[in-house]
Amino acid sequence: MTQYLLSVLFVLLLLPLNAAADLRVFSCEPEWGALVTELAGDHARVFTATTAQQDPHYIQARPSLIARMRRADLVVCTGAELEIGWLPVLMARGGNPGVKPGTDGYFEAAAFVPMLEVPQRLDRAEGDVHPNGNPHIQLDPRNIARIAPALSERLAKIDPENAADYRKRLEDFSQRWQSALQRWDTEAASLKGMPIVVHHKSWAYLNQWLGLKEIGTLEPKPGVPPSSSHLAELLETLKATPAKAVIRAPYQDPRASEWLSKQVPGLVMIEMPFTVGGNAQATDLFGLFDSSIALLKGAQP
Amino acid sequence: MNTDGLDLAILGPAFLAGLLVLSTHVPLGRQVLRRGIIFIDLAIAQIAGLGVLVAHAMSWEENALTMQITAFSAALLGALALYQCERRWPEILEAVIGTSFILAASAAILILANNPHGGEHLKDLLVGQVLWVDRDQLVPVAMLYALILSAWFGFGASHRTLLFYILFALAITASVQLVGVYLVFASLIIPALSVRRSGRYALFAAYLLGIASYAVGLTVSALLDLPAGAVIVWVLALFGVATSQLIARFTAVPAAVGEGAH
Numbered sequence: 262m263t264q265y266l267l268s269v270l271f272v273l274l275l276l277p278l279n280a281a282a283d284l285r286v287f288s289c290e291p292e293w294g295a296l297v298t299e300l301a302g303d304h305a306r307v308f309t310a311t312t313a314q315q316d317p318h319y320i321q322a323r324p325s326l327i328a329r330m331r332r333a334d335l336v337v338c339t340g341a342e343l344e345i346g347w348l349p350v351l352m353a354r355g356g357n358p359g360v361k362p363g364t365d366g367y368f369e370a371a372a373f374v375p376m377l378e379v380p381q382r383l384d385r386a387e388g389d390v391h392p393n394g395n396p397h398i399q400l401d402p403r404n405i406a407r408i409a410p411a412l413s414e415r416l417a418k419i420d421p422e423n424a425a426d427y428r429k430r431l432e433d434f435s436q437r438w439q440s441a442l443q444r445w446d447t448e449a450a451s452l453k454g455m456p457i458v459v460h461h462k463s464w465a466y467l468n469q470w471l472g473l474k475e476i477g478t479l480e481p482k483p484g485v486p487p488s489s490s491h492l493a494e495l496l497e498t499l500k501a502t503p504a505k506a507v508i509r510a511p512y513q514d515p516r517a518s519e520w521l522s523k524q525v526p527g528l529v530m531i532e533m534p535f536t537v538g539g540n541a542q543a544t545d546l547f548g549l550f551d552s553s554i555a556l557l558k559g560a561q562p
Numbered sequence: 563m564n565t566d567g568l569d570l571a572i573l574g575p576a577f578l579a580g581l582l583v584l585s586t587h588v589p590l591g592r593q594v595l596r597r598g599i600i601f602i603d604l605a606i607a608q609i610a611g612l613g614v615l616v617a618h619a620m621s622w623e624e625n626a627l628t629m630q631i632t633a634f635s636a637a638l639l640g641a642l643a644l645y646q647c648e649r650r651w652p653e654i655l656e657a658v659i660g661t662s663f664i665l666a667a668s669a670a671i672l673i674l675a676n677n678p679h680g681g682e683h684l685k686d687l688l689v690g691q692v693l694w695v696d697r698d699q700l701v702p703v704a705m706l707y708a709l710i711l712s713a714w715f716g717f718g719a720s721h722r723t724l725l726f727y728i729l730f731a732l733a734i735t736a737s738v739q740l741v742g743v744y745l746v747f748a749s750l751i752i753p754a755l756s757v758r759r760s761g762r763y764a765l766f767a768a769y770l771l772g773i774a775s776y777a778v779g780l781t782v783s784a785l786l787d788l789p790a791g792a793v794i795v796w797v798l799a800l801f802g803v804a805t806s807q808l809i810a811r812f813t814a815v816p817a818a819v820g821e822g823a824h
Contacts, residue, residue, distance in 0.1 A: 321691070321789040321792075322691040322692070322693035322694045322789060322790060322791075323567070323693070323783070323787050323788065323789055323790070324564075324566070324567025324568075324569075324572055324573065324693060324780075324783055324784040324787060324790065325564055325566055325567050325784075325787040326693075327567070327569075327572045327693065328566035328567045328569060328572060329566070331569075331571075331572075347694075350694045351694070353696060354572075354575075354693070354694055354696055356571070482674075482675075486671070488675070
């Protein structure tokens with residue numbers, strides 16, 4: 262407790278110094294906070310609304326969320342309706358006209374990448390359908406490469422004084438990212454075609470990038486327990502085409518994958534980082550993909 | 563500690579929402595406690611949510627107004643059913659209330675199995691978050707509560723069972739959407755529970771306890787940056803225990819003196 266109070270005091274002492282930072286950035290998810298830090302460095306003070314342990318669809322209202330939203334110069338979110346349950350109401354309460362959607366103060370990452378699983382026709386009966394496609398775009402590092410230049414450009418636009426520095430940082434980041442992409446491609450070559458089961462349909466972009474073969478889903482609709490016929494069907498499918506691993510995000514309940522791994526001998530249960538901060542290795546965007554690939558390779562014989 | 567959130571623009575609407583909820587829930591809660599039907603608010607809220615899900619499943623036209631109308635109608639139907647139950651089988655009323663809560667909750671899961679989008683509306687109805695309330699939302703609730711309060715104190719609804727059930731259903735359906743099920747339950751039961759022995763000033767003491775708890779709870783949640791609803795629930799409980807201790811001491815002392823004199 263004393264330690265906690267001391268660290269709180271320490272943070273309070275630092276605040277006036279940090280106030281010199283030029284940009285106050287509100288990031289909806291950890292991956293965009295990490296990207297802003299890469300691209301803006303000391304120029305930005307980043308506040309991240311959700312952690313890797315939280316489902317970004319839902320969020321509890323804390324006073325600091327509204328306070329940060331009120332003072333933000335830039336809001337960086339995934340978009341594609343991922344935050345539809347809380348961002349609009351938070352923006353309404355924040356009352357900050359500078360970061361409304363459509364202004365320069367609002368950056369939607371999903372606008373810069375090709376979306377997967379965009380429904381052909383909109384039908385409520387289809388169930389859990391995102392009309393703009395699957396919003397979990399951060400799991401393909403090529404998407405990060407697409408988003409970074411646009412985000413850097415936006416930073417330069419709202420903070421023109423430091424534009425040259427943002428350009429330099431983007432160049433540096435892009436170079437490191439390209440070489441990491443090459444390294445990951447070699448490392449993950451053996452993962453191509455690896456059959457997996459997913460907890461929920463949040464892995465489409467990772468699957469596409471690495472060529473993983475998604476055989477089934479444990480929980481087809483979020484928050485709704487799977488029916489016994491769905492589970493029986495899944496077990497039947499797994500008999501015909503055995504999967505190597507069942508993967509889930511840190512915020513997803515492990516019970517369903519535990520059940521499945523007991524039913525199917527040899528099936529490895531993996532808790533993937535899913536975003537920055539999702540495990541001890543995923544401290545930044547590079548660590549996120551290093552760790553994801555290492556965990557998946559660990560499930561191979 | 564974090565002073566960012568200590569901003570009247572952030573905490574003000576939440577505190578007003580709290581005052582509104584307390585205005586009806588403190589007197590209603592005393593009646594709930596007297597009748598021994600503690601879980602009736604959970605049951606009514608869940609039934610209101612179920613009504614909205616049914617409306618979706620039938621794909622009736624959806625907008626905010628129809629959603630509210632279905633929610634209030636479902637809650638009223640549920641309240642009337644429970645009223646009938648109190649008249650016929652008063653001895654098992656609490657068991658029936660508990661059972662209707664889990665029936666409504668399970669029915670929601672069954673309906674959601676075919677229409678997961680309804681789940682968002684169910685969540686909206688049951689998990690109101692006190693910090694995200696804005697002033698526009700408070701106006702209709704304030705008008706409804708003014709009607710409820712005048713019926714309550716004007717017509718002596720505490721003695722009219724049917725009127726109690728109707729007013730209760732209306733009050734709960736509005737408040738869960740503002741502040742969520744946990745805060746509604748806490749605002750109903752804890753003040754009533756803490757002041758049950760304080761005689762004449764009970765209602766006043768219960769109001770005071772509730773108002774102080776919302777004010778302190780919101781401040782603490784801003785300073786420690788914790789979810790506001792859960793913090794207020796705990797502050798209500800702590801202040802409630804302290805209040806009942808205080809009342810016990812004040813009411814016990816004269817009695818002890820009186821005995822000593824003999």
